Structure formats: structure tokens, C-alpha cells
Amino acid sequence: MRKSYKGLLSIFAIMALLLASACSGGNETSGDQSGDAAKDGAVSAKVGVISWLTGAGAGYGEAITNGLKLANKEIKEQGKVDIELITEDSAGKQEQALSSAQKLMNSENVSAIIGPTLSTEMKVVGPEADLNGVPIMGTSTTAAGIPQIGDYVFRDSIPESLAIPASIEKAIEKYDVKKVAILYGNDDVFTKSGYDTMKKVAEDKGLEILTTETFQKGQADYNAQLTKIKNTQPDLILCSALYNEGAVIMDQARKMGIDVPFVGGNGFNSPEVIKIAGDAADGLIVATPWFAGKDDQKVQDFVAKYKEEYGKEPDQFAAQAYDGMYLLANAIEKAGSDDRDAIRDALAETEGFEGILGEMSFDEEGDIVMEPTVLTIKEGKFQLFE
Amino acid sequence: MILEQLINGLTLGSIYAIVALGYTLVFGVLGIINMAHGEIFMFGAFMGVVITHTLQLPLALAFVVAIAVTALLGLFLELLALRPLRGKKGVSHLAPLISTIGVSIFLENLAHHFFGAGNRPFNTSFSEISVQIGSVTIYAVQLVIFAIAVLLMVGLSFWLSKTKAGKALRACAENLEAASLLGVNTKKMIMMTVVIASAMGGIAGILVGMAFNSVTPQMGLTMGLKGLAIIILGGMGSVRGAMAGGLILGLSETMIVVFGESGYRDAIAFIAIIVILLVRPQGLFGQAAPEARR
Numbered sequence: 001m002r003k004s005y006k007g008l009l010s011i012f013a014i015m016a017l018l019l020a021s022a023c024s025g026g027n028e029t030s031g032d033q034s035g036d037a038a039k040d041g042a043v044s045a046k047v048g049v050i051s052w053l054t055g056a057g058a059g060y061g062e063a064i065t066n067g068l069k070l071a072n073k074e075i076k077e078q079g080k081v082d083i084e085l086i087t088e089d090s091a092g093k094q095e096q097a098l099s100s101a102q103k104l105m106n107s108e109n110v111s112a113i114i115g116p117t118l119s120t121e122m123k124v125v126g127p128e129a130d131l132n133g134v135p136i137m138g139t140s141t142t143a144a145g146i147p148q149i150g151d152y153v154f155r156d157s158i159p160e161s162l163a164i165p166a167s168i169e170k171a172i173e174k175y176d177v178k179k180v181a182i183l184y185g186n187d188d189v190f191t192k193s194g195y196d197t198m199k200k201v202a203e204d205k206g207l208e209i210l211t212t213e214t215f216q217k218g219q220a221d222y223n224a225q226l227t228k229i230k231n232t233q234p235d236l237i238l239c240s241a242l243y244n245e246g247a248v249i250m251d252q253a254r255k256m257g258i259d260v261p262f263v264g265g266n267g268f269n270s271p272e273v274i275k276i277a278g279d280a281a282d283g284l285i286v287a288t289p290w291f292a293g294k295d296d297q298k299v300q301d302f303v304a305k306y307k308e309e310y311g312k313e314p315d316q317f318a319a320q321a322y323d324g325m326y327l328l329a330n331a332i333e334k335a336g337s338d339d340r341d342a343i344r345d346a347l348a349e350t351e352g353f354e355g356i357l358g359e360m361s362f363d364e365e366g367d368i369v370m371e372p373t374v375l376t377i378k379e380g381k382f383q384l385f386e
Numbered sequence: 387m388i389l390e391q392l393i394n395g396l397t398l399g400s401i402y403a404i405v406a407l408g409y410t411l412v413f414g415v416l417g418i419i420n421m422a423h424g425e426i427f428m429f430g431a432f433m434g435v436v437i438t439h440t441l442q443l444p445l446a447l448a449f450v451v452a453i454a455v456t457a458l459l460g461l462f463l464e465l466l467a468l469r470p471l472r473g474k475k476g477v478s479h480l481a482p483l484i485s486t487i488g489v490s491i492f493l494e495n496l497a498h499h500f501f502g503a504g505n506r507p508f509n510t511s512f513s514e515i516s517v518q519i520g521s522v523t524i525y526a527v528q529l530v531i532f533a534i535a536v537l538l539m540v541g542l543s544f545w546l547s548k549t550k551a552g553k554a555l556r557a558c559a560e561n562l563e564a565a566s567l568l569g570v571n572t573k574k575m576i577m578m579t580v581v582i583a584s585a586m587g588g589i590a591g592i593l594v595g596m597a598f599n600s601v602t603p604q605m606g607l608t609m610g611l612k613g614l615a616i617i618i619l620g621g622m623g624s625v626r627g628a629m630a631g632g633l634i635l636g637l638s639e640t641m642i643v644v645f646g647e648s649g650y651r652d653a654i655a656f657i658a659i660i661v662i663l664l665v666r667p668q669g670l671f672g673q674a675a676p677e678a679r680r
Contacts, residue, residue, distance in 0.1 A: 056503075186649045214649040218608055220598040223394040224643035231387045244505045248600040251507075255514060257523065276507045276599075 044082040045338035047328065048104030050097055050115035050125065053089040060117050060317050061089070064139060066310050067321030068114060070302075075329045083329060090116045097121035098128060105132050111338040112136065112347075114324055119143030126153045135331075135344040139324035140317050142266060144193060147366040152344055154366040156324045156357075158289045160190075160266050163372045164197045167263050167287035168238070170374045170385055172205060175261060177235040179208045183225060183249065184240035186214040194240030194265035202238065210234050215245065222249050223256070230258050242267040246284075247276035254280035261285055261376075269316070274380055285385055287372040289357045290316040293382065294373070299356045323355035389522045391644045392637070397528045397597060399636020400535035404590040405609055406616035406628035407538060408583040414559045414623030415579045418479075421486040422463055424610020425493035426584045430456045430591025431601045432497055435506045438595075445510050445596070452588040460584025463489055464577050472576075490606065497603040505602050508595035531593045538586060539629045546625065555579060559623065619659045621672025630670055635659070 049068060052061035065087060075081055086108050088100035097116045104110045105128075113136040116125050122141045129136040130150030138146060138155040146155050171177060180202055184195035202209055210232035213225040226249070229237065237253070239246060239262050246268045253262075254277075261283040262268075269286040292303050292313060302322060306314040314322075327350060334349075335342035351361040361369045376385035405427055412420045430452040437448035467485040471477050515526040546552040557565040558575045566572045594609075595601050616635055620627025639655045642648070662670065 213643070214647070216652065218602065218604055220594060220600040220605060220608075221394075221398050222598075223397070224391060224640040225648050227387065227390050227394060228644060244602065248505060248598065251599045255525075272504055276505050278507065 042079055042082040043332055043336060043338070044084070045111040045332050045343075046084045046086060046108060048101070048108060048110035048113040048115075049085055049087040050090050050100045050104070050113060050117075050121070051087065052092040052117040052121075053087075055091050057092045057117065060140065063315050063317040064115070064117060064321040066306070067139075067314065067318035068325045070306060070309055070318075071322045071325035071329075075325070081329045081333050083325075083332065086110060090118075090121055092118060092121070094121055094124045098124050101125045101128055101136075105129065105134050110134065111332070111340055112328055112343055114139060114321070114328065116141075119146060122146050122153075122155075123149070126150065129153065133340050133344075135340060135347055137324055137328060137347070139320040143189070147363075151348075151366070154347055154362060154368075156327055156355075156360060156368045157320050158368055158370060158372055160194050161197045163266055163287035163289070164194060164263070165201045166372045167285050167374050167385075168198070168201045168205070171236055171261060171263050171285050172207070174385075175235060177207060179210050179232075179234050180236045180238055181210050181229040181232055181234040182212045182238045182240075183222075183229065184212075184214060185217060185242070185245060187216045188242070190267055191240045191242060191265065194267070198238040198240055198263075198265075215241075215249075217242075217245065219245065220248070222252050226253050226256055226258060229253075230256055234260060236260055237262045239263065239268065240265045243270040243273050244276075247273045247281065250284060251277040251280040259283070269375075271382070274377060274382075279380065281377045282379065284377045285374065286376075287374045288316060289370065289372055290319040291373045291375060291382070291384070292319075293384075296356075298354070302356045319356055323357050323360065326355060327353060327360065387521075388644070391640055393522075393524060393528055395637035395640030396633065397531050397636070398640060399633035400532045401590055401593055401597065401632075402609075402612055402616055402636050403535050403629045403632025404538060404586055404593065405613040406620065406632050407542065407625065408586045408590070409613050410617045410620070410623055410625060410628040411542070411579055411583040411586075413617060415555060415576060416468070416482070418468075418482045418486070419614065420463070420580070420583070421483060421610065422467070422489035422493060423486075423583065423587055424606035424608075424613065425490040425497075426456050426459050426463070426606075427587035427591045427594075427609055428497060428601075428603060428606035429459060429493060430588030431508075431595045431605065432501050432506070432591070432603075433588070434592040434595040435501070435508055435601050438510050439507055445512055449589065449592055452592045453585045456588030456591070457581045457585040459493070460581040461577065463584065464580040468576075468580065469573075490610070494603050494606060501603065503603065505600055508599045508601060510596060513596050513599070527596050531597060534589065534593065535629070535632075538589070539625060542625050551575075551578070615656065615659055617669075619662055619669055621669030624669065624671040627669055627671030 051064050068085060072083055072085055086104060088104060090097035090100055104113060113129055113134055116122055117140050119141040122138050126136060126149035130152045133152060135152045138157060140157050141155050142157050142159045144161060147153055182198055185191035211229060213229060215222060215225060237260055239249060241249060246264055250262060263285045269288050274281045303314060331343050331346035334346040348362055353360045358370050363369050374385040375382045408423050433452040433455050434448040437443045437451050438445055467489050468482050471481045471485060513527045517524050546556060554570045555575050557570055558572050562572055616631035617628055620631030635655055638658050639651050642651050642654045
């Protein structure tokens with residue numbers, strides 16, 4: 001027996017090693033060097049892009065850089081600003097994001113930076129950019145405290161703390177909600193902060209919280225938690241989950257006979273939910289900055305152009321990047337030069353900018369101010385929630 | 387409510403038990419832990435997804451295909467990762483363990499490649515059939531899972547204790563060389579063990595897909611670790627132990643959600659295992675001197 005215990009110990013040691021070495025690899029890629037000479041009268045500037053282009057989250061980086069490139073192409077055609085994009089890969093890692101930023105700021109001498117992809121990356125890159133006086137704008141960083149890093153840090157991605165209250169409010173209005181149950185993933189910073197917001201909103205609105213249940217990433221069986229929730233008979237379920245877990249939760253809930261609507265956070269907002277849960281996904285309410293089905297010429301043009309260029313539907317990340325590029329180009333045009341401070345000031349003054357996400361302004365901290373769109377899944381499709 | 391939760395716990399426990407049976411069988415005969423078992427289980431689940439969702443074929447066929455594919459995977463595991471290392475001089479007793487870890491990484495990435503990283507749905511109308519008794523809803527899936535778990539355990543026990551092949555297998559477990567000297571075809575017996583254990587993993591995979599509608603390439607790791615914990619709890623190499631251990635873990639995980647904090651679900655379940663092991667270090671059904679088994 002002792003022998004096999006030793007064996008087990010070594011297994012766990014090995015597993016730990018495996019986990020530690022699980023993520024690695026990733027090279028720097030630089031591209032998109034459209035070396036056109038500046039057109040007459042156009043303000044030319046160099047803009048650095050830090051994005052997650054290799055590894056597990058490469059899909060995000062691809063959508064973001066696609067959105068940026070598409071916007072930049074249009075901006076060039078308009079001829080007022082001539083921006084050269086210099087793209088660096090962060091591989092989703094803090095240290096690589098930081099070294100990419102340093103390279104962009106010091107050797108490439110860029111006027112501004114767009115990116116990085118993750119909030120955790122922004123937490124290290126932001127202070128560095130702020131220190132060097134380089135305006136930096138995240139297009140996908142939604143965690144709390146990002147614009148507060150410094151005067152030079154902006155974002156055009158609406159934080160969950162704004163999106164969730166919008167969806168809960170609308171749900172209360174429509175369904176006359178009095179009692180809610182909360183279910184959230186307690187081993188993930190993102191879903192945990194979504195839970196904090198949900199709890200706060202529920203308390204502010206005077207809703208009775210019947211029960212709070214948790215789950216862990218990759219869990220398959222939610223029956224125990226859902227049975228408990230079912231027996232408390234809530235009017236609404238607030239569920240802070242990523243779509244992979246969230247879709248399964250909805251599926252198991254519907255099978256169990258829980259037919260009340262769900263309000264989810266940003267991580268729940270994905271067409272994958274419908275793919276995984278099918279009919280069971282009906283009744284999910286999410287607030288999102290981006291809705292491709294919006295009845296707006298600008299939005300439909302963007303969707304058509306994006307599809308033509310890249311052969312797939314643009315997602316939220318592509319749309320946010322696209323608008324981010326325009327916001328920056330707008331600021332560069334207003335600044336009239338590639339001076340970093342002038343661009344920062346112009347960016348901070350942005351107000352009522354009409355993008356594909358809606359009307360956007362920056363508040364004094366550099367955070368985005370906009371009205372999110374509240375969507376619900378009905379008959380297997382995301383639709384406006386009214 | 388308590389009854390419903392009890393049924394939830396039994397369902398989860400039965401699935402754990404079937405996964406653990408696969409581990410315990412291989413450990414009993416070969417004295418190694420098959421780290422690829424969780425991933426073979428995951429492949430079984432994905433076969434279910436392919437058959438029921440992608441191809442829209444009946445569930446019964448999913449069982450057949452899953453069993454066939456996982457049995458084949460088990461065969462390859464034995465031929466490519468285990469047999470070349472067996473009985474050679476200078477090969478550490480940990481070597482087959484490491485090679486199964488290699489196989490598990492390979493299989494996980496293969497699934498990643500074929501099926502994508504996300505969750506895949508499992509379409510079957512069967513999982514919606516339920517019976518209402520008073521205020522308690524029981525699903526056909528839950529009954530089927532429990533029944534299959536019990537059947538597998540009874541069948542396996544019967545096979546091991548009463549049939550000739552089962553006796554030969556136990557002889558191999560007792561002492562491989564002695565069994566070989568007495569005319570048991572040990573090569574065949576070992577291959578059969580690994581194949582049967584893998585096929586059981588495949589069955590468990592389909593059951594998980596049916597019950598929870600949640601299939602991902604990473605599910606093998608979680609399930610695998612739970613299976614490992616269960617065989618330690620139940621006693622290494624013990625069939626009854628795997629069954630009892632699985633049910634204990636499933637029920638305790640569910641009951642923790644009912645009476646306490648769902649956040650401590652795993653923690654308390656594993657603390658319970660540690661406590662049981664302190665009282666009975668050889669596991670619930672383990673033998674006191676397993677050293678003699680090798």
C-alpha cells in the first residue's frame with residue numbers, strides 16, 4: 001500500500017507541473033504596415049495595437065484586430081487622418097503585454113495605444129502608458145478600476161457594473177419582480193464581480209434575495225443548486241456565469257421545470273448559449289453594448305462590410321474595436337497632430353460620438369458613457385427586450 | 387425537496403461510481419493508475435454528442451458507438467502505452483503511469499481539435515421524460531443511470547467471482563507471474579481488463595451527457611480526479627468500494643449544497659474522504675495487506 005501512496009503523491013506532483021506548464025508559447029507578430037505616404041492635409045500618426053493573437057484567446061484578438069483594420073481602412077479612405085497601425089501580440093499574458101507596450105512606446109514611438117485585450121493585462125500596461133504620457137484605450141477591458149488607473153487611460157467597453165443594472169431594471173419592469181435567486185461562479189474574478197453588482201442592484205431595488213448559490217468552473221451537475229432554487233420559487237434568477245456554464249445551467253433549470261427568466265452578465269452574452277441550450281435558452285436577458293440586429297444604417301453597413309471582408313459575423317469585440325478606432329481617429333483629427341498630450345485632451349473631450357455601439361462620451365475619468373441595449377432570447381434568437 | 391436532492395445525489399454518485407469502476411479494475415490487475423481513463427470517458431461523452439446531436443441518430447446507437455470507440459481506445463492504450471513498458475528490466479514502476487498521463491494529454495488535445503473548446507450539447511428527448519410522484523419529480527435518465535451503475539457493479543462482481551475468465555483475472559491480480567505459470571494467458575487477460583475498463587468509461591460518458599447536457603474536452607480531468615479520490619476512499623482495486631465510494635461522494639456533494647454552502651461543495655466532500663481515510667487507511671473495502679497483490 002505504501003508504494004501506491006508514493007505513486008499517488010508523484011501523480012499529484014506531476015499534475016501540478018502539467019498545470020503550471022499548460023500555457024506557453026506565442027510569438028510576437030507585427031503586421032499591417034501600410035506604409036502609404038501621408039496624403040496632403042491628412043494628420044498622420046502611429047498607433048500601437050496590443051492584442052491577444054496566439055493561444056487560447058486568439059479568437060478575441062482576431063476579432064479586435066479585424067475591427068480595427070476595417071475601421072482604419074475606412075478612415076484612410078476618408079482622408080482626414082492617416083493612421084499606421086503597429087500590432088503586437090500579448091498572448092494574453094501580463095509580462096508579454098507589458099514588453100509589447102514598452103516596445104511600442106519607446107522604439108516605435110507611437111502616439112497612442114489600443115488594447116490590450118484583457119483587464120488583467122491593462123492593469124500592468126495602463127500604469128506604464130500613463131507614466132509615459134501615452135494615451136491608451138482598451139476596447140475589451142470591462143473590469144472595475146481600469147479608467148481610474150490614470151489620466152491617459154480610456155476604454156470604450158462598457159463595464160458590467162453598468163450593463164447588469166440596465167438589464168435587471170428592465171426585467172423588474174416587465175415581470176413585476178419581487179423575489180430573486182442568485183447563482184454565480186465563485187472561482188472566477190469576472191463572474192464574482194458580476195455577482196457583486198447583481199447583489200447590490202437587487203438590494204438597491206428592494207428585491208428579496210431568496211437564496212444565493214455558487215458553482216465552480218467546469219461543473220457539469222447543477223441539479224442540487226437548482227432544486228434548492230426551484231423550491232424557493234423566485235420571480236427571476238440572477239445568474240453570473242460564463243456562457244459555457246450558463247447555457248448548461250439554463251438547460252438543466254428548464255428541464256427541472258424552472259420557467260422564470262434569467263438575467264445574465266456579459267459573459268453570458270453569446271450566441272453559443274442558444275447553440276448549447278437550444279429552446280432552454282429562451283428567457284435569458286442580457287445587456288450588451290453591441291447588437292448586430294439593430295435597425296440602424298451604420299450598424300447594418302458595418303455588419304455587411306465586416307462579413308464581406310472576413311467572412312463571418314462581427315461580434316461584440318470587433319464592434320467595440322471598430323468604434324474605438326474611430327474614437328481615436330476622431331481625437332487625432334481634432335488634435336491636429338500626433339502629439340500624445342494633444343490626442344489625450346481631444347480624446348477626453350469626446351462627447352456624443354455616434355458610433356455603431358450608440359452614442360458615446362467619456363466621463364472625467366476616461367470611462368465610457370453610453371446606454372446599453374437590453375436583449376432577450378426569444379424563439380431561439382437574440383431580440384430587443386421591451 | 388430532500389427526496390429530490392437525494393435522487394440528484396444518487397445520480398451523481400452513480401456516475402462517479404461507474405468512472406471509479408474503470409479505475410479500480412485496471413488498478414486491481416496492473417497495480418497502476420490509468421490516468422487516461424478520464425479522457426477516455428470524455429471521448430465516450432463526445433461520441434454521444436456526435437451521434438445524437440450532429441448526426442441526429444437514436445440514443446441506443448450512441449451507447450454502441452461509445453462503447454466501441456472507447457474499447458478501441460483502451461486497446462490502443464494497452465498496446466501502445468502500457469505493454470511496451472511491462473516486464474522490462476530497468477523500467478520504473480511509475481513509467482506506465484507517466485505514459486498514461488501522456489495519453490491523457492494527447493486525447494484531450496485531440497478532442498479539442500475535433501470538437502472545439504466549448505461546451506457541446508447532447509440532444510435527446512429521452513432526458514425530458516419524467517414521473518411525478520407527489521411533489522417529487524423523478525427523471526427516467528436518473529433511474530437509468532442508477533440502474534446501469536448497479537447492473538455494472540453486480541455484473542462485474544459476478545463475472546470476477548464466478549466465471550472462469552473472472553477467476554483468471556483475479557489470479558492475475560494476485561500474482562502475474564504465478565498466474566502465467568499456471569497457464570493463464572496474462573497478456574490476453576490484461577488487454578481484456580483495460581478494454582472493459584475503458585468501455586465502462588465510455589458508458590459513463592454517455593450517461594453524463596444524458597444527465598447534465600454538458601460535454602467539454604476538459605471534463606475528463608475533473609471526473610478523473612474524482613474517480614481517483616473515490617477508489618482511494620473505497621479501497622484500491624475493490625469493486626464494491628468503488629461503488630460505495632462513488633455514492634458517498636455524490637451524496638455528500640449534493641447534501642452540502644442542500645444544508646450549507648454550495649461554494650464548499652468540493653472542499654467538504656474531500657475533507658470527508660480524508661476523515662474516512664484517517665479512520666480506515668486502507669479504504670472502506672480495501673484489504674489490509676495489499677502489498678501481497680502485486
